[in-house]
Amino acid sequence: MIDSAAEVHPEDRAANPYSSVVAAHPQPFYARLRDECPVAAMEGMPEGVHIISRYEDVKFALKHHEIFSSDFVAVDIGQDRPLIPLQIDPPEHAHYRRVMDPHLSAKELAHLEADARRLVNEVVDRFIDRGECDFHAEFSMPLPCLVFLSLTGLPLGELDRFLTWKDNIIRPETFDMDEAAAIRRQTGADMYAFFEDAIDQRAANGTDDIISRFMKTEVDGRLMSRDEMLDLCYLFILGGLDTVTATLDCSIAYLAQHPDHRRELVDDPSLIPNAVEELLRMQTPVMQVLRVVARPHRMHGVEMKPGDHAVVMLGSADTDPGEFGADADLVNLHREANRHLAFGGGPHRCLGSHLARLELRVALEVLHERIPDYRIAAGADLEYSPGIREIKSLPLVFA
Amino acid sequence: MKVRLDDELCVGHGRCYALAPDVFDADDQGHCVLRFDDEDLPERFVDVAKQAVANCPEDALAMEG
Numbered sequence: 001m002i003d004s005a006a007e008v009h010p011e012d013r014a015a016n017p018y019s020s021v022v023a024a025h026p027q028p029f030y031a032r033l034r035d036e037c038p039v040a041a042m043e044g045m046p047e048g049v050h051i052i053s054r055y056e057d058v059k060f061a062l063k064h065h066e067i068f069s070s071d072f073v074a075v076d077i078g079q080d081r082p083l084i085p086l087q088i089d090p091p092e093h094a095h096y097r098r099v100m101d102p103h104l105s106a107k108e109l110a111h112l113e114a115d116a117r118r119l120v121n122e123v124v125d126r127f128i129d130r131g132e133c134d135f136h137a138e139f140s141m142p143l144p145c146l147v148f149l150s151l152t153g154l155p156l157g158e159l160d161r162f163l164t165w166k167d168n169i170i171r172p173e174t175f176d177m178d179e180a181a182a183i184r185r186q187t188g189a190d191m192y193a194f195f196e197d198a199i200d201q202r203a204a205n206g207t208d209d210i211i212s213r214f215m216k217t218e219v220d221g222r223l224m225s226r227d228e229m230l231d232l233c234y235l236f237i238l239g240g241l242d243t244v245t246a247t248l249d250c251s252i253a254y255l256a257q258h259p260d261h262r263r264e265l266v267d268d269p270s271l272i273p274n275a276v277e278e279l280l281r282m283q284t285p286v287m288q289v290l291r292v293v294a295r296p297h298r299m300h301g302v303e304m305k306p307g308d309h310a311v312v313m314l315g316s317a318d319t320d321p322g323e324f325g326a327d328a329d330l331v332n333l334h335r336e337a338n339r340h341l342a343f344g345g346g347p348h349r350c351l352g353s354h355l356a357r358l359e360l361r362v363a364l365e366v367l368h369e370r371i372p373d374y375r376i377a378a379g380a381d382l383e384y385s386p387g388i389r390e391i392k393s394l395p396l397v398f399a
Numbered sequence: 400m401k402v403r404l405d406d407e408l409c410v411g412h413g414r415c416y417a418l419a420p421d422v423f424d425a426d427d428q429g430h431c432v433l434r435f436d437d438e439d440l441p442e443r444f445v446d447v448a449k450q451a452v453a454n455c456p457e458d459a460l461a462m463e464g
Binding site for chain 1: 410411412413414416417425427428429430450453454455456457
């Protein structure tokens, strides 16, 4: 196996986090980054991109939005406007979060648990008798989308359409930049049109789903505008689907290869909430978040200028022994202190984190109850995608 | 022993009320609310409170006394 540490080049103070070697096994890459160049340049890119990797530095960047801003549309993902609240800074950001957070709080989502459990069971029903599955295609991909459709009161039959949209936006099937941009724009237009309809329907006859509730929500003493509603739907698809898919892929691939840990969860399901956090920490499926430098800042002797970009390596922070101790690189289902940043931190802390946690917990509970013993099919080569660590195909065999 | 909360720092990770629901509650937004604000914690909750404090990613919580 090629060691991902080879993707760090301390002599040039450069690194390439977006290789498949890093995505598959990022821990050696992270360790070398933290130890040998805590602020690295992006290999093969012009100056002005800074990779931040130590826990304390990552936390600082997440907290200090006045230096590391999210206020940019640098990432063209087919959206018409900056995505609220993801691409807006405080103080305006806080107005949105104040009204959005309650709809996605742990308390508010508790009522969704029964639905989520039913959906997980239905997904498992489709393959359990076969004694094998492609976990990625048959579980990790559909589940978050089905939960999203259930939460938004949209027909579950829209599953395929949503999965196609999500793929078009996040990883369009082309290497041509212009073509990719065109696919994203077209998909964006289709999605806006679809949600225009959904919003119209709810305006005509109110239902009790999260879109209807947002339509009645006031921001700064006024109802949310149509554009804001659309932006929000866009954000849900972008933020809520692939991230949970990647977390499920990474978590189950780990447990399939570590039967002792899996057996612990089967024997004592009360460990599952802790396991969810520990796997989020160790795997950190969203490897990094991006910020733009708003004020001159110096970090480990590197000058950052306004307009520069910062690649804030959450995964590296989450395996930093400076924070997590000597066993930072090992999964410990009984870890006592776990201040992981897999959902980011600071004002932009993942809006959907409580929904994600619910999905992950219920998924691990049902899976280990119904399929206590599974392993990766012989000869399977797991290919992780960089950035958001999905596994393209995850063939499992049940015992 | 008391728990102290800096609510300027809390962003609603919700680790505290997940780990120690007897000690921490959530407001509408999902931010931390102390159940024993400015009061000594009952002895039986001290250990679980300490664990919750150690799991706050924003350093918004501290034990005191």
